[in-house]
Amino acid sequence: xxxxxxxxxxxxxxxxxxxxxxxxxxxxxxxxxxxxxxxxxxxxxxxxxxxxxxxxxxxxxxxxxxxxxxxxxxxxxxxxxxxxxxxxxxxxxxxxxxxxxxxxxxxxxxxxxxxxxxxxxxxxxxxxxxxxxxxxxxxxxxxxxxxxxxxxxxxxxxxxxxxxxxxxxxxxxxxxxxxxxxxxxxxxxxxxxxxxxxxxxxxxxxxxxxxxxxxxxxxxxxxxxxxxxxxxxxxxxxxxxxxxxxxxxxxxxxxxxxxxxxxxxxxxxxxxxxxxxxxxxxxxxxxxxxxxxxxxxxxxxxxxxxxxxxxxxxxxxxxxxxxxxxxxxxxxxx
Amino acid sequence: xxxxxxxxxxxxxxxxxxxxxxxxxxxxxxxxxxxxxxxxxxxxxxxxxxxxxxxxxxxxxxxxxxxxxxxxxxxxxxxxxxxxxxxxxxxxxxxxxxxxxxxxxxxxxxxxxxxxxxxxxxxxxxxxxxxxxxxxxxxxxxxxxxxxxxxxxxxxxxxxxxxxxxxxxxxxxxxxxxxxxxxxxxxxxxxxxxxxxxxxxxxxxxxxxxxxxxxxxxxxxxxxxxxxxxxxxxxxxxxxxxxxxxxxxxxxxxxxxxxxxxxxxxxxxxxxxxxxxxxxxxxxxxxxxxxxxxxxxxxxxxxxxxxxxxxxxxxxxxxxxxxxxxxxxxxxxxx
Ligand SMILES: Nc1ncnc2c1ncn2[C@@H]1O[C@H](COP(=O)(O)OP(=O)(O)O)[C@@H](O)[C@H]1O
Ligand SMILES: [Mg+2]
Numbered sequence: 062x063x064x065x066x067x068x069x070x071x072x073x074x075x076x077x078x079x080x081x082x083x084x085x086x087x088x089x090x091x092x093x094x095x096x097x098x099x100x101x102x103x104x105x106x107x108x109x110x111x112x113x114x115x116x117x118x119x120x121x122x123x124x125x126x127x128x129x130x131x132x133x134x135x136x137x138x139x140x141x142x143x144x145x146x147x148x149x150x151x152x153x154x155x156x157x158x159x160x161x162x163x164x165x166x167x168x169x170x171x172x173x174x175x176x177x178x179x180x181x182x183x184x185x186x187x188x189x190x191x192x193x194x195x196x197x198x199x200x201x202x203x204x205x206x207x208x209x210x211x212x213x214x215x216x217x218x219x220x221x222x223x224x225x226x227x228x229x230x231x232x233x234x235x236x237x238x239x240x241x242x243x244x245x246x247x248x249x250x251x252x253x254x255x256x257x258x259x260x261x262x263x264x265x266x267x268x269x270x271x272x273x274x275x276x277x278x279x280x281x282x283x284x285x286x287x288x289x290x291x292x293x294x295x296x297x298x299x300x301x302x303x304x305x306x307x308x309x310x311x312x313x314x315x316x317x318x319x320x321x322x323x324x325x326x327x328x329x330x331x332x333x334x335x336x337x338x339x340x341x342x343x344x345x346x347x348x349x350x351x352x353x354x355x356x357x358x359x360x361x362x363x364x365x366x367x368x369x370x371x372x373x374x375x376x377x378x379x380x381x382x383x384x385x386x387x388x389x390x391x392x393x394x395x
Numbered sequence: 396x397x398x399x400x401x402x403x404x405x406x407x408x409x410x411x412x413x414x415x416x417x418x419x420x421x422x423x424x425x426x427x428x429x430x431x432x433x434x435x436x437x438x439x440x441x442x443x444x445x446x447x448x449x450x451x452x453x454x455x456x457x458x459x460x461x462x463x464x465x466x467x468x469x470x471x472x473x474x475x476x477x478x479x480x481x482x483x484x485x486x487x488x489x490x491x492x493x494x495x496x497x498x499x500x501x502x503x504x505x506x507x508x509x510x511x512x513x514x515x516x517x518x519x520x521x522x523x524x525x526x527x528x529x530x531x532x533x534x535x536x537x538x539x540x541x542x543x544x545x546x547x548x549x550x551x552x553x554x555x556x557x558x559x560x561x562x563x564x565x566x567x568x569x570x571x572x573x574x575x576x577x578x579x580x581x582x583x584x585x586x587x588x589x590x591x592x593x594x595x596x597x598x599x600x601x602x603x604x605x606x607x608x609x610x611x612x613x614x615x616x617x618x619x620x621x622x623x624x625x626x627x628x629x630x631x632x633x634x635x636x637x638x639x640x641x642x643x644x645x646x647x648x649x650x651x652x653x654x655x656x657x658x659x660x661x662x663x664x665x666x667x668x669x670x671x672x673x674x675x676x677x678x679x680x681x682x683x684x685x686x687x688x689x690x691x692x693x694x695x696x697x698x699x700x701x702x703x704x705x706x707x708x709x710x711x712x713x714x715x716x717x718x719x720x721x722x723x724x725x726x727x728x729x730x
Contacts, residue, residue, distance in 0.1 A: 118631055142640075150637025157635075162628040166727050167650045177636050212726045228636070 063133075065236050065268045066092040066115070066153075070128035073107070073114050073292075077122075082339040084110045084123070086292045092268040094235060097259070099283035099300070100272045101315070105336040107292040108272045109158075112238050116155055117145060133235070151181040154229035156258075158241040160221035164213035170224045171197075171209025177231040196227040200257060219250035223257065230261060236268040237261075243278070255282065276315050280304060288312045291337050291347040298372040306382050308374040311348045313384060346377070354378055354386045403718065407711055411704065415468065418703040419461050422696050428453055429477045429694040451477060464700065473701040478693050483701035486686065492575025493563060494671050494682035500598055501606035502660075502667065509610040510649075510656075513617025517625060518644060528614065535611030540670050544604045544677035551600060558600050561679035565593040605674040609663045616659045620652035627651070654725050661717025665710045 068090035075082045085107040092098050100108050114125045117137070130137045132148055140148070157163040165173060174196055175189045184192070197205035200223040213221055222242060229237055239258055243251040259282050262269040271282055279286055283300040288311060296309040307313040314332045316322060323330060334351040343349055349359040358377055366375045378386035430439075430447040448454045452463065467474060473483040516528040552560045563577050564570065568590040570580045578598070581590040624630065625648050633647040634640075672684030679685065683702060690698035722728050 116635060118634055120626075146637040146639065148637070150635060155635045157628060157632065159628055163632045165629040165633070165647055165651070167725075176638075180636060180638055180642075212729065214727050215729075225632075228632075 063094055064091060065094045065096075065133060066090065066270075067129060067131040068111075068115055068127065069130075070126075071111060071114060071130065072126045073110050073119065074124045074126075075122050076124070077339065079339055083342075084292050085114065088289070088292075088294055090115070090270075090287070092236060092270055094268050095262075095266045097262060097269045097271060097282055097284045098287060099279040099285070100270060100287045100289060101274065101276060101279050102289035102295075103274055103332075103336050105291075105338065106289040108274075108289055109240050110292075111289075112155070112240060112270065112272065116149055116153065116238070118155075147181070150177065151232040152234050153236045153238065154232070154234040156222070156225050156229050156237065156239040156242050159245050160218055160225050161213055161216075163225060164221055166213055169210050169212055170216070170221075174209075174224065174228045174231055177228050181232045192231070193227075196231055197224070199230075199261075200224070200227040201253070202227070217250075218246050219254060222246060222254050226254075226257060226261070230265070230267075233265070234267060236270070238270045238272070240272045241274065242271075244274070258282075276319050277321075280319070288315070291342065293347060293375060294366060294373070295348065295375050296372060297366075302371065306370070306380070307384075308369055308372045308379040309348075309376050310352050310354055310378075310380065310386070313380060314351075314353075346375075354389055356389070356391070400715075400718070403715060410711065411707065412465070414707040415465065415700065415704055416461070418700045419464065422694075422699045423457065425691070425694065427694055429696060432692075432694045433478075468704070473704070474697040476690075476698050477695045478690075478698075483697055486698065487683065487702060487705055489572075489575075490681060490683045490686040492572075493577075493680060494668075494675070494684060496576045496578060497598070497601055497605060497674070497680060497682060498664075498667055498671055500602040501671075502609060502663075504602050504606035505610035505613050506660075509613030510617055512610075512614040513656075514621055514644065514649060514652075516614070516618045517621030520622060525618075528618070532611040532614045532618075535607050536615065538607050538611075540604060540608070540673040541677060543607060544600075544674060547600050547604060548677070559593075559597050563594065563597050563681060564590065565597075568593060601674050601678045601680055604677070605667065605670050608670060609660075609667060612659060612663060613656065616656050617652060620655045621648060624648045624652045654721065657717060657720055657724055661714055661720075664713045664717075668706055668710065 068088070071085060071088045071090065072083065073085040075084055088107070088111050090098075090100075090111065100112075102108055110119065110123065113119045114123065114127075115130055115137070119125065127138065132153060135144075135148070137145055137148070164170065168176075171190075171193050174193045178184060178189050178192055193209055194205045197208060202208050202220060202223050208216070208220070213224070216224070226242075237258075242258060243254050246254060255278060258269065258271070261267065269282075271278070273279060279300070285299050286297065286303045287294055288296040288309065290311050296303070296307070296312045298308070303312065304316065307316055311332075314330075317330045318332065332351055337343065337347060337350070343360065345358075345360040345363050346352070346355075347363070349355045352359065356377075362377070364375050364377045366373050368374075369379045372379075376386075378389040381387050428448070429451065430444060430453070434444070445454070452460060455463070464474070473487075475482050476486060479486070512528050512532070516525045519525050548560055551558045559565070564581065568581070568585070568587065570577060570585055570590060573580050573584050577594045578591070581594045585591070621644075625644075627648075629651075630643060630648050633643045638647075668684075671682065672687060674680065675682045675684035676688055683706070687699065687702045689695075690702070
């Protein structure tokens with residue numbers, strides 16, 4: 062598997078009224094072609110901001126720094142805007158969380174899908190039309206002939222998300238980034254959209270970055286998982302070992318909150334507290350205020366991301382196979 | 396949608412009755428009547444005065460005069476000018492093309508400059524350019540037309556001598572009115588190319604003066620509508636498609652921002668006609684505004700009432716048209 066996307070040491074800071082806010086800190090992101098990478102974390106952990114930074118879609122208040130952002134070896138940071146636009150939208154496409162507001166209310170969905178085709182290699186109108194119908198069929202929009210003349214407000218959220226997906230795959234991208242594609246949808250249609258994405262990924266051999274806050278979605282789809290928290294990567298592992306042996310207490314807590322793992326318990330366990338925002342980022346480990354195993358060392362030193370048993374973990378006391386923190390004593394010696 | 400229009404149409408009749416009543420009251424509230432104004436200082440015998448008043452029906456009680464007037468209107472009769480004896484409708488159709496020509500030029504000028512200014516200010520939000528444009532548009536929107544008109548005349552006509560001071564065309568040309576629009580008549584129905592050039596030169600200053608307020612309003616509205624739209628999710632989607640920035644701004648953002656701008660534009664038409672009266676007075680522009688102001692001086696009741704009514708109908712039609720346009724521009728109103 063060749064590498065599609067290589068992002069090293071990506072940081073994003075926002076200049077806000079309250080000062081500088083590091084929404085994303087030193088994140089690495091690699092995706093191989095044909096691979097499904099899930100980025101998981103609670104809301105506010107910097108998942109969207111990091112992929113938007115890669116796509117160059119952040120508002121101007123977001124300052125992006127990085128060691129490298131390469132797509133198929135081509136450095137996106139030094140590419141001319143024109144060269145970048147040739148990649149973005151054609152070779153790298155993106156699907157967003159809110160399908161209905163992500164589509165332009167003034168144009169029919171057929172026109173909007175067609176635009177993606179026209180921009181990247183102008184084709185004859187009849188050909189565009191055929192391709193649009195074909196795409197709508199592929200994403201499972203019923204009666205594409207009529208639907209292509211509909212405006213977004215006339216369709217349900219689920220159908221609009223299928224339209225967004227059709228638009229994203231219009232130019233046969235090598236990499237598809239889907240940012241919480243099912244979060245805003247009705248529960249009854251979430252599974253269908255998820256299956257569609259995974260099916261398309263498999264059939265076309267695309268790389269897929271699937272962003273979610275739902276470990277259940279990760280379990281169904283991921284080959285590799287990156288767990289984010291408060292702008293940092295906390296853990297990274299292939300999916301199977303991650304579900305068997307989470308190394309970071311945060312990952313373990315996310316897994317404990319899965320309904321199927323909570324059998325026999327009266328209440329679904331949740332992680333107490335919230336993701337720290339702009340004012341309340343602790344100095345040491347960002348997860349320390351909510352962690353079961355916090356020691357004075359955790360609150361004093363921020364751990365680095367380091368390899369442990371085939372995983373990468375940002376924790377002073379990574380969990381062993383039994384789920385116990387290695388080297389941990391209540392007092393906090395190593 | 397249809398019910399919406401039915402309601403609008405049903406409102407038109409009572410509105411028009413209100414307009415005529417208000418017009419009637421205001422016209423009669425002005426001291427002096429057409430007969431007195433015409434006799435001037437030389438005086439006239441009370442008998443002759445009574446005779447003329449009786450001729451014009453001015454000796455009737457006011458309610459009777461109003462009822463008679465409405466009755467005539469109901470039969471589509473706007474009456475005749477008390478001064479020229481010409482029918483009010485004929486006079487209106489003679490003067491209106493000049494006003495329409497000026498209004499269209501002013502609105503086009505305002506759109507062609509105001510729209511891009513608003514877009515640029517929004518895209519370059521917070522830059523010196525943006526602040527400059529905001530400053531200009533605030534000044535422009537509160538520009539007193541009379542003063543502004545005299546200023547541009549002083550600078551461009553008197554000091555620089557670039558443009559003529561008044562009228563629609565040089566007096567050396569006589570253009571047979573075909574459409575009433577001098578730009579068209581002088582270009583297509585006159586052999587003398589100088590006529591067209593003279594028409595354009597006469598149009599420049601009034602266009603700028605009348606267009607300034609709508610220009611400033613359009614620029615400001617466009618800017619704020621664009622700022623809102625540029626933060627929308629679908630603009631991000633458009634960028635994610637790899638579209639060129641200009642295409643994102645014009646095809647995706649501006650298309651949406653136009654919806655509120657058009658609404659404001661519709662409201663501007665009423666104000667534009669008000670401005671036209673002042674502009675026509677400053678530039679001696681032989682249009683409806685000029686015609687009405689003269690009839691005020693002559694207390695030409697029929698012209699004043701008829702002219703006001705026709706302008707009111709016009710503004711209503713324009714607003715109705717803007718409503719239709721709004722429906723066309725905004726697909727969200729479709730089911
Ligand atoms: N334009 C912005 N300006 C300031 N802060 C922002 C902006 N966009 C996102 N953030 C902040 O960055 C953090 C990460 O946001 P995001 O990446 O959207 O989280 P999520 O993981 O839920 O996708 C949040 O705390 C959010 O408030
Ligand atoms: Mg998000």
